[in-house]
Amino acid sequence: MLYELSVEIMPKPGIADPEGATILRALHALGFDVTKRVAVGKVIKLQVEADTGEEALQAAESMAAKLLANPVIEVARVSLVQEHVASTD
Amino acid sequence: MLYELSVEIMPKPGIADPEGATILRALHALGFDVTKRVAVGKVIKLQVEADTGEEALQAAESMAAKLLANPVIEVARVSLVQEHVASTD
Numbered sequence A, B: 001m002l003y004e005l006s007v008e009i010m011p012k013p014g015i016a017d018p019e020g021a022t023i024l025r026a027l028h029a030l031g032f033d034v035t036k037r038v039a040v041g042k043v044i045k046l047q048v049e050a051d052t053g054e055e056a057l058q059a060a061e062s063m064a065a066k067l068l069a070n071p072v073i074e075v076a077r078v079s080l081v082q083e084h085v086a087s088t089d
Helices: A018-029 A053-068 B018-029 B053-068
Strands: A002-011 A035-049 A074-082 B002-011 B035-049 B074-082
Touching (some): A018 A035, A035 A053, A035 B002, B018 B035
Antiparallel strands (some): A002 A035, A002 A074, B002 B035, B002 B074
16 A cells, blocks of 8 residues: 655754744745744655555654654654555556 | 744645655665655744734745745645744743
8 A cells, every 4th residue: 555654854953944044034024023933844755655554654764764864963753644545657 | 822833845746856756766776665756845844923823824824925935836735733832032
């Protein structure tokens, strides 16, 4: 079965986030003073073939640890978005 | 009150995603043949001061439309992550 997973990768607290700082300034310049903080990260959507959702999650966590995220400066959070994705191939 | 929101920005279907294609090749090279598709986008976490969650959502959607996403090539999805964030200022 094909599962859709989402890997959200954010900079660790304390790691510089210049893109976030720039967006915060730009939002204030546009009048969005209600915005107090901005952090920018990456999201990687995966479609993974597996027998169970648990197996798909474990595979995605292994991919995040081995390739997708840099554990020195980033935190990765893997979540199952959808089971039984209709194959489009 | 301070609300935490997440804006997920993905390339529209049909828009080239070279980063996703590169990650898919790299995953296959590492033996993760179970991965059938990869798409890479951005996630922007916002802390927004508002009276209600609905008001915070509307503000974030307006920010996404005006600055955060490029509607020609990207799709933005705004969601409320958490209400009553403890202020850290």
